Amino acid sequence: MSTTTRSASRDQVDPRGPQFAAALTAVVLAAALALSSTPVGFVLLALQTVLFGVAAALGVTRTPQAWLFKRFVRPRLAAPAHFEDPAPPRFAQTVGFVFALSGLVLWSFGFEAAGAVAVGFALAAALLNALFGFCLGCEVYLLFKRLTYRPARTT
Numbered sequence: 001m002s003t004t005t006r007s008a009s010r011d012q013v014d015p016r017g018p019q020f021a022a023a024l025t026a027v028v029l030a031a032a033l034a035l036s037s038t039p040v041g042f043v044l045l046a047l048q049t050v051l052f053g054v055a056a057a058l059g060v061t062r063t064p065q066a067w068l069f070k071r072f073v074r075p076r077l078a079a080p081a082h083f084e085d086p087a088p089p090r091f092a093q094t095v096g097f098v099f100a101l102s103g104l105v106l107w108s109f110g111f112e113a114a115g116a117v118a119v120g121f122a123l124a125a126a127l128l129n130a131l132f133g134f135c136l137g138c139e140v141y142l143l144f145k146r147l148t149y150r151p152a153r154t155t
Contacts, residue, residue, distance in 0.1 A: 012083035013061055015133070018092075020073055021065035022129035025051070025096070029123040036116055042107060045119060049100040055093035060086055092129075092137025096122050 028048045035041030055063045099122040106115030125136040 011086060013086045013089065014069075014074065014080045015082070015084045016077065016080060017066055017069045017074070018060055018089040018135065019129055019133055020069045021055075021060070021063065022126045022135075024065050024068075026123060026126040026130050029100075029119055029126060033116060033119055033123065036107065036112060036119075042104070045100060045104050045107065048122075049097065049104050052093050052097035052100050056090060056097050060089045060093060088138035088141040089135060091141040092125070092135050095137040095140070096125065099125075 025048060028044055028051075032041045032044035032048065035044065051063060051065070055065075060066060099118050103115040103118035103122070106112075106118060128134045128136050
């Protein structure tokens with residue numbers, strides 16, 4: 001095994017960390033949906049929206065979920081096989097923020113069904129990552145990168 005697979009540079013992330021965060025996110029979003037007609041559901045969605053915002057603004061390694069993963073989960077796991085670029089999960093958190101904020105705003109104005117759809121999309125993406133390790137937002141990020149890639153011209 002090469003040194004790059006054993007240790008990460010400062011900006012790389014253990015892919016299991018965002019997957020752990022997605023599991024926590026799925027629990028919070030599912031509870032928010034289940035309690036959507038109560039103040040508790042609104043508060044849970046507001047909390048998750050803030051957590052998405054923190055991850056989007058500061059990066060996925062600077063969140064409460066990342067701290068929990070580093071402190072309690074990662075020490076009990078074998079070393080990761082590889083590390084990943086933090087940009088795709090950060091983009092995914094931004095997308096989650098947009099959907100959660102949309103749900104929050106819609107619920108605030110009494111559009112409970114439309115808000116539930118927005119929250120449901122965020123929940124579905126979180127479940128894909130938590131259960132299958134498939135980060136939908138990361139894949140969208142990579143698709144955008146491929147679509148906007150412009151090779152350097154040679155003369």
